[in-house]
Amino acid sequence: MSCFPTPGFAYVGGALHAEGVPLSRIADAVGTPAYVYSTAGLEANWHAYDDVLAPYRAKGLGIDICYALKANSNLAVIRTLANLGAGADVVSEGEMRRALAAGIPADRIVFSGVGKTPEEVAAALTVGIHQLNVESFPELEMVSAVATRLGKPAPIAIRINPDVDAGTHGKIATGRKEDKFGIDLSLARDAFARAKALPGLQPVAVAIHIGSQLLKTTPFRQAFGKVAELVQVLREDGIPISRIDLGGGLGVPYRPSDAEPDHHSYVAAIFETVGHLGCQVTLEPGRSLVASAGLLLARVNFVKEGLHRRFLVLDAAMNDLMRPALYDAWHTLLPVEEPSPASPLSPVDVVGPVCESGDTFAKQREMPPVAPGALVAFLTAGAYGAAMSGTYNSRPLVPEVLVTGDSFAVVRRRPSFEESLALEKMPDWLSPTPA
Numbered sequence: 058m059s060c061f062p063t064p065g066f067a068y069v070g071g072a073l074h075a076e077g078v079p080l081s082r083i084a085d086a087v088g089t090p091a092y093v094y095s096t097a098g099l100e101a102n103w104h105a106y107d108d109v110l111a112p113y114r115a116k117g118l119g120i121d122i123c124y125a126l127k128a129n130s131n132l133a134v135i136r137t138l139a140n141l142g143a144g145a146d147v148v149s150e151g152e153m154r155r156a157l158a159a160g161i162p163a164d165r166i167v168f169s170g171v172g173k174t175p176e177e178v179a180a181a182l183t184v185g186i187h188q189l190n191v192e193s194f195p196e197l198e199m200v201s202a203v204a205t206r207l208g209k210p211a212p213i214a215i216r217i218n219p220d221v222d223a224g225t226h227g228k229i230a231t232g233r234k235e236d237k238f239g240i241d242l243s244l245a246r247d248a249f250a251r252a253k254a255l256p257g258l259q260p261v262a263v264a265i266h267i268g269s270q271l272l273k274t275t276p277f278r279q280a281f282g283k284v285a286e287l288v289q290v291l292r293e294d295g296i297p298i299s300r301i302d303l304g305g306g307l308g309v310p311y312r313p314s315d316a317e318p319d320h321h322s323y324v325a326a327i328f329e330t331v332g333h334l335g336c337q338v339t340l341e342p343g344r345s346l347v348a349s350a351g352l353l354l355a356r357v358n359f360v361k362e363g364l365h366r367r368f369l370v371l372d373a374a375m376n377d378l379m380r381p382a383l384y385d386a387w388h389t390l391l392p393v394e395e396p397s398p399a400s401p402l403s404p405v406d407v408v409g410p411v412c413e414s415g416d417t418f419a420k421q422r423e424m425p426p427v428a429p430g431a432l433v434a435f436l437t438a439g440a441y442g443a444a445m446s447g448t449y450n451s452r453p454l455v456p457e458v459l460v461t462g463d464s465f466a467v468v469r470r471r472p473s474f475e476e477s478l479a480l481e482k483m484p485d486w487l488s489p490t491p492a
């Protein structure tokens with residue numbers, strides 16, 4: 058899905074719209090900053106996978122898409138994808154509860170994560186989770202103990218670290234030998250042998266996830282090939298592997314110059330590497346299902362002329378969208394009022410109100426003139442935007458809005474200051490209000 062326009066967002070009559078709704082109408086209704094999601098955008102992203110998978114399914118490849126909730130765990134977003142046919146990949150009890158609350162049945166949920174607690178494992182087994190993806194020897198022991206105590210056998214995958222460099226940002230690569238994730242490929246047979254020996258475990262699957270925001274298929278193909286070899290070896294060891302979980306990771310274009318992800322070559326890589334094994338395949342895409350379907354709407358508080366730089370000071374900040382501060386990530390910024398093609402561009406630093414110099418969305422970004430009070434939108438913010446937001450500087454979490462056609466609904470409201478204060482309590486030994 059190219060960065061702009063998308064099935065969700067385009068200029069119509071000189072103003073940026075989410076489907077049939079002008080963004081200014083949403084700003085009037087919920088204020089700014091606000092996340093805006095498009096149903097048409099989610100549907101298009103879903104079909105980018107599902108349509109490509111259809112002929113492979115017809116050839117007998119069993120393949121399930123379990124949406125990775127960590128990218129965007131808004132209930133209405135999850136429900137939209139669930140209605141299209143998604144299962145879920147979760148990494149905490151909180152995410153599991155969200156998937157269930159959005160209507161995804163437990164037998165379509167896989168539970169990943171490198172540091173699950175016994176309580177989380179117990180909760181997952183109690184609801185009848187499809188699969189726990191185990192990432193270490195101590196976790197095998199723990200899951201076995203919990204499953205035995207509950208009398209509920211645990212269907213498990215073991216996540217392997219295939220030592221493949223995904224060629225992505227270092228902070229979101231997960232399949233190199235120095236990364237904390239998975240069990241080294243060279244220890245995989247021992248891990249499965251241990252799982253087979255322990256009570257309460259049903260080792261049924263091999264899992265991997267090599268990283269996020271991959272725009273090339275080669276690292277996927279390399280990793281999937283290693284999984285296929287391992288499955289053969291494990292079967293010879295007498296471990297009946299019937300499922301493969303290939304993780305997520307397909308990237309999206311953030312800059313206009315970024316390559317489009319190629320779903321065709323991604324799915325062909327799956328079929329050509331593991332298709333012959335007769336396994337049920339799970340995919341766990343997050344970003345590629347939701348990123349282009351969301352934007353962060355903000356307002357320009359001030360245009361500040363420094364001696365050396367011009368700053369656009371927005372009402373959105375790093376706590377609302379932390380990807381630029383954390384990964385130096387690029388998010389295209391558009392004025393909501395369409396600039397004339399003749400508008401001159403000039404460089405600005407786009408910053409937020411938080412008390413950190415790192416609260417910078419873009420440095421020396423070429424922008425058309427934008428007046429104080431104007432609305433602007435960060436594109437491709439549907440993934441790892443609201444989901445990673447926080448309340449630093451005691452800024453409330455921003456509202457989230459879902460658009461469909463000419464209608465929109467507030468799917469998460471902004472909490473009031475009173476609600477947030479009510480979560481805290483003074484201990485008895487502190488005197489009442491200071492005089």
Ligand SMILES: Cc1ncc(COP(=O)(O)O)c(C=O)c1O
Nearest residue numbers: 125266269305306341342343344
């Ligand atoms: C285990 C696992 N599955 C799926 C995902 C989703 O990845 P992405 O959003 O890149 O598709 C992640 C995040 O990188 C992950 O850690």
Ligand SMILES: N[C@@H](CCCC[NH3+])C(=O)O
Nearest residue numbers: 127229269270380440441
């Ligand atoms: N939060 C990251 C992706 C992390 C993927 C989860 N393992 C991002 O915004 O790019």
